[in-house]
Amino acid sequence: MSYTIEGDTGPWEVVIGLEVHAQVISNAKLFSGAATAFGAEPNTQVSFVDAAFPGMLPVLNRECVAQAVRTGLGLNAHINLVSRFDRKNYFYADLPSGYQISQYEHPIVGAGTIEIELADGSTRQIGVTRLHLEQDAGKSLHDQSPTQSYIDLNRAGVALMEIVSEPDMRSPEEAGAYLRKLRTILRYLGTCDGNMEEGSMRADVNVSVRKHGEPFRTRCEVKNVNSIRFVMQAIEAEAKRQIIVWEAGETVDQETRLFDSARGETRSMRSKENAHDYRYFPDPDLLPLVLDEAWVEGLKAELPELPDAKKARFMQEYGLPAYDAGVLVMEQATADFYETVARGRDPKLAANWVMGDLFAALNRTSRTIADSPVSAASLGRLLDLMADDTINGRIAKEVFEAMVETGEDPAAIVDRKGLRQVTDTGAIDAAVDQVLAANPDKLAEFRGGKDKLFGFFVGQVMKAMAGKGNPALVNEALKRKLAG
Amino acid sequence: MASVSELTGLSLVAAREGLRRRDFSARELTAAHLAGIEALNPRLNAYITVTPDLALKQAEAADAAIAAGTAGPLAGLPLAIKDLFCTEGVRTTAASRILEPFVPPYESTVTANLLRDGAVFLGKANLDEFAMGSSNMTSAYGPVENPWKRQDDPSAVLVPGGSSGGSAAAVAAGLALGATATDTGGSIRQPAAFCGIAGIKPTYGRCSRWGIVAFASSLDQAGPVARTVEDCAVLLGSMAGFDPKDSTSVDRPVPDYLAACRRGVRGLRIGVPREYHAEGLPAEIEALWRKGLAWLRQEGAEIVDVSLPHTKYGLATYYIVAPAECSSNLARYDGVRFGLREEGHDLNDLYERSRAAGFGAEVKRRILIGTYVLSHGYYDAYYLKAQKVRALILRDFTDAFTQVDALLTPTAPSAAFAQGENMDDPVKMYLNDVFTVPASMAGIPGLSVPAGLDSHGLPLGLQVLGRPFDEETVFAVGGVLERAARFTHKPALYAGETA
Numbered sequence: 009m010s011y012t013i014e015g016d017t018g019p020w021e022v023v024i025g026l027e028v029h030a031q032v033i034s035n036a037k038l039f040s041g042a043a044t045a046f047g048a049e050p051n052t053q054v055s056f057v058d059a060a061f062p063g064m065l066p067v068l069n070r071e072c073v074a075q076a077v078r079t080g081l082g083l084n085a086h087i088n089l090v091s092r093f094d095r096k097n098y099f100y101a102d103l104p105s106g107y108q109i110s111q112y113e114h115p116i117v118g119a120g121t122i123e124i125e126l127a128d129g130s131t132r133q134i135g136v137t138r139l140h141l142e143q144d145a146g147k148s149l150h151d152q153s154p155t156q157s158y159i160d161l162n163r164a165g166v167a168l169m170e171i172v173s174e175p176d177m178r179s180p181e182e183a184g185a186y187l188r189k190l191r192t193i194l195r196y197l198g199t200c201d202g203n204m205e206e207g208s209m210r211a212d213v214n215v216s217v218r219k220h221g222e223p224f225r226t227r228c229e230v231k232n233v234n235s236i237r238f239v240m241q242a243i244e245a246e247a248k249r250q251i252i253v254w255e256a257g258e259t260v261d262q263e264t265r266l267f268d269s270a271r272g273e274t275r276s277m278r279s280k281e282n283a284h285d286y287r288y289f290p291d292p293d294l295l296p297l298v299l300d301e302a303w304v305e306g307l308k309a310e311l312p313e314l315p316d317a318k319k320a321r322f323m324q325e326y327g328l329p330a331y332d333a334g335v336l337v338m339e340q341a342t343a344d345f346y347e348t349v350a351r352g353r354d355p356k357l358a359a360n361w362v363m364g365d366l367f368a369a370l371n372r373t374s375r376t377i378a379d380s381p382v383s384a385a386s387l388g389r390l391l392d393l394m395a396d397d398t399i400n401g402r403i404a405k406e407v408f409e410a411m412v413e414t415g416e417d418p419a420a421i422v423d424r425k426g427l428r429q430v431t432d433t434g435a436i437d438a439a440v441d442q443v444l445a446a447n448p449d450k451l452a453e454f455r456g457g458k459d460k461l462f463g464f465f466v467g468q469v470m471k472a473m474a475g476k477g478n479p480a481l482v483n484e485a486l487k488r489k490l491a492g
Numbered sequence: 493m494a495s496v497s498e499l500t501g502l503s504l505v506a507a508r509e510g511l512r513r514r515d516f517s518a519r520e521l522t523a524a525h526l527a528g529i530e531a532l533n534p535r536l537n538a539y540i541t542v543t544p545d546l547a548l549k550q551a552e553a554a555d556a557a558i559a560a561g562t563a564g565p566l567a568g569l570p571l572a573i574k575d576l577f578c579t580e581g582v583r584t585t586a587a588s589r590i591l592e593p594f595v596p597p598y599e600s601t602v603t604a605n606l607l608r609d610g611a612v613f614l615g616k617a618n619l620d621e622f623a624m625g626s627s628n629m630t631s632a633y634g635p636v637e638n639p640w641k642r643q644d645d646p647s648a649v650l651v652p653g654g655s656s657g658g659s660a661a662a663v664a665a666g667l668a669l670g671a672t673a674t675d676t677g678g679s680i681r682q683p684a685a686f687c688g689i690a691g692i693k694p695t696y697g698r699c700s701r702w703g704i705v706a707f708a709s710s711l712d713q714a715g716p717v718a719r720t721v722e723d724c725a726v727l728l729g730s731m732a733g734f735d736p737k738d739s740t741s742v743d744r745p746v747p748d749y750l751a752a753c754r755r756g757v758r759g760l761r762i763g764v765p766r767e768y769h770a771e772g773l774p775a776e777i778e779a780l781w782r783k784g785l786a787w788l789r790q791e792g793a794e795i796v797d798v799s800l801p802h803t804k805y806g807l808a809t810y811y812i813v814a815p816a817e818c819s820s821n822l823a824r825y826d827g828v829r830f831g832l833r834e835e836g837h838d839l840n841d842l843y844e845r846s847r848a849a850g851f852g853a854e855v856k857r858r859i860l861i862g863t864y865v866l867s868h869g870y871y872d873a874y875y876l877k878a879q880k881v882r883a884l885i886l887r888d889f890t891d892a893f894t895q896v897d898a899l900l901t902p903t904a905p906s907a908a909f910a911q912g913e914n915m916d917d918p919v920k921m922y923l924n925d926v927f928t929v930p931a932s933m934a935g936i937p938g939l940s941v942p943a944g945l946d947s948h949g950l951p952l953g954l955q956v957l958g959r960p961f962d963e964e965t966v967f968a969v970g971g972v973l974e975r976a977a978r979f980t981h982k983p984a985l986y987a988g989e990t991a
Contacts, residue, residue, distance in 0.1 A: 061598075061829075062578060062591065062824070063600060063702065064702075065702050065738050065739065066739065067738075097866070099826065099843055100839075106823020106824050107820055157839070287819075287820070287863065287867060
């Protein structure tokens with residue numbers, strides 16, 4: 009059932025479009041040689057170009073262009089071989105030149121699509137309208153002095169990709185899925201680290217509501233929301249606000265709003281004062297950007313396998329269910345980890361271990377897959393120890409916990425702790441005899457037809473063998489003796 | 493030892509020969525120019541900033557290089573630098589109050605090229621504020637006096653033209669052997685014509701714009717002014733060249749322009765654009781133009797009538813495109829990071845006060861025009877339309893150059909006018925650029941050559957226009973005109989001579 013919000017007049021549909029600003033991973037800024045590292049001392053990564061000194065000129069950083077093209081290819085989008093940079097003019101203290109260089113009329117990337125997956129397992133195609141390159145502004149610090157604002161230009165001129173979606177999303181869940189999927193793709197491509205807390209990925213959310221079957225109504229733009237959770241909350245809050253406005257017989261004004269996450273509501277940014285006329289025009293300091301088709305093809309050939317393709321391959325090659333494959337490809341590092349474990353082993357068992365015991369251990373130890381206490385190779389060796397009957401599944405759990413704690417190789421742990429499973433049929437027979445002798449009443453019940461007691465006997469034998477008995481051999485011995 | 497006027501009267505090429513022959517030292521040459529500046533600049537106001545100590549130090553270094561045999565092509569030659577070029581450690585004002593305290597921590601590419609070749613910088617030459625003007629009357633540091641006088645009215649103070657008025661006046665008066673200048677709609681060629689010297693605006697992209705205070709980025713182009721066409725060729729050879737720091741700079745080799753000056757015009761086809769026979773063009777300018785064509789014909793060129801039908805839209809188009817770009821380029825002068833700041837009670841107030849106090853009337857007028865033509869709802873009607881017309885202007889020239897190798901026109905519709913004249917109406921002032929603007933819009937090279945005097949004894953220039961990056965043909969034509977015109981007249985005010 010599709011998502012709606014119930015108003016006094018009945019259900020309302022929510023229409024959502026997203027504009028994502030993704031900071032490009034590059035060593036230097038979009039039009040200057042200054043560095044881009046996050047967290048540097050204020051104003052230490054600023055060139056005369058970034059500070060807009062007289063006579064300074066922008067020179068386009070080709071690596072940023074390559075990153076935008078890679079991203080466009082990753083979004084199955086059309087690459088425009090000719091694009092152009094425009095100036096967006098406005099005055100602000102963190103915008104030294106008085107204009108932002110952006111791509112207004114002719115973006116480098118045209119229409120594309122992102123496939124999102126929802127909790128119920130269904131998928132949807134969300135349209136990407138365009139992607140363009142632009143400069144970031146500097147940062148205004150208003151809390152350093154009671155009377156003055158401080159300006160940090162480290163970020164000024166850093167390359168951003170603005171990725172604009174079609175108004176194709178219909179629920180907060182879809183918007184969240186879109187952002188997560190976009191972030192996954194950007195990380196796979198290595199074009200943006202997708203880190204919303206550090207501000208390297210920010211979202212402007214366009215929200216409107218309508219009755220089923222209606223054309224679009226007026227939208228509002230909620231600016232600069234900095235987490236996926238807040239995006240989802242902001243959509244719901246803004247949609248509810250608009251429904252109240254419409255149902256009161258008033259009209260929603262097209263305006264820019266801010267999301268107050270503490271209060272869970274959106275607030276107007278006083279649209280009149282911000283009614284800029286940006287006076288866009290082509291930047292005369294820069295020539296049109298003309299890409300060589302062969303160069304684009306070269307970038308395409310070097311693209312990594314992307315999540316959708318990888319998921320399909322995992323399902324096909326490893327026989328994984330869609331859910332498992334989807335979870336494993338969410339992050340490139342997880343997918344790589346999984347493949348290292350699965351290669352030459354039971355792929356479903358490998359998936360269970362990665363998604364089960366490993367994820368639980370990472371959660372518990374607050375680690376990521378990249379600094380996992382258990383390497384993919386050693387998890388693989390643990391699976392091997394099970395496959396060659398050195399240990400059984402129960403012991404494997406114990407060994408794994410030791411691996412998480414010490415980082416030791418599983419075989420070493422097995423040796424040190426004497427966990428090697430017992431396959432000596434004599435020892436197993438002896439243990440079985442001992443258990444049967446100790447439980448004459450249960451034996452009588454079993455023989456009297458209570459088949460369910462078989463499990464009890466297995467448990468008792470394993471207990472007697474400190475868990476190390478080979479389960480198959482134990483079963484076999486028990487069956488033989490019980491049939492006795 | 494040579495007298496001041498003997499040294500300041502030399503052409504740049506002759507001075508270079510003199511230095512090589514050790515007839516005099518670079519220090520003597522520079523000192524003579526500094527003496528001339530000291531005597532005349534208080535009156536002419538051609539320099540905003542004079543840097544005698546720096547100049548003498550550079551001259552001594554040049555003498556050492558000459559002695560060591562390592563001298564560059566411009567070693568020891570004293571130049572004036574238009575105060576639009578950023579010079580490391582030397583104040584750069586753009587003739588604006590808003591940059592009054594600005595000392596750049598970097599050297600423009602063009603001036604760095606000149607320093608690389610051994611040039612001596614005497615100081616920073618006056619100009620119209622941000623290079624916006626045709627008379628040098630808009631400078632925040634006062635107007636420049638043209639060293640030329642009307643024979644029949646010697647008390648009238650004439651303008652040197654603009655915007656490179658300080659550069660042209662300094663060179664004309666012997667206060668520099670040559671100077672850097674910039675041309676956006678005629679700012680090299682018109683002042684050169686008004687001051688009886690030569691000046692070339694090369695093809696857009698020939699000289700780097702890096703480190704030159706921007707006026708209108710798609711039009712601004714640096715070039716030299718000097719007393720002879722050959723001097724211009726030598727200077728341009730040093731100034732020009734590809735610069736990866738300017739995305740609009742073009743990566744082509746710099747040819748031997750000096751050699752091109754001596755090529756002659758035999759076999760060349762020279763076009764006469766019919767639309768330049770403007771209504772109201774003084775008869776003596778028409779006559780000089782015909783004389784110029786006759787000189788070229790005598791030297792073996794063929795004269796061909798051509799049409800540039802969109803010429804009449806040139807000025808109107810220019811006064812949309814240039815202000816539009818300037819309104820954006822000048823947004824950075826906001827009182828926040830450098831230059832003049834007038835404190836305000838909030839950010840907008842600081843902007844308003846700083847910009848109100850820092851910019852002069854003409855600059856404000858152009859910022860307003862430019863802001864208007866880029867505004868929402870007007871962009872298509874003004875800026876976009878202007879760019880389309882600009883493309884047609886370029887096509888006119890491209891078509892003409894399929895028939896001819898160069899064009900000859902007058903440089904300006906009048907000789908130098910007096911301070912105060914043409915001031916009542918900005919449009920009248922803008923008309924000064926009517927012959928120079930089309931080449932700027934098309935980005936093609938244009939050279940002004942001093943060709944004769946009018947009935948008041950004031951210099952007049954002829955303009956040679958050429959194909960993009962064919963400065964060589966332009967110099968070839970200019971060289972022939974210069975030799976035929978034998979323009980050896982000196983202005984009333986000249987270094988080392990009593991005024």
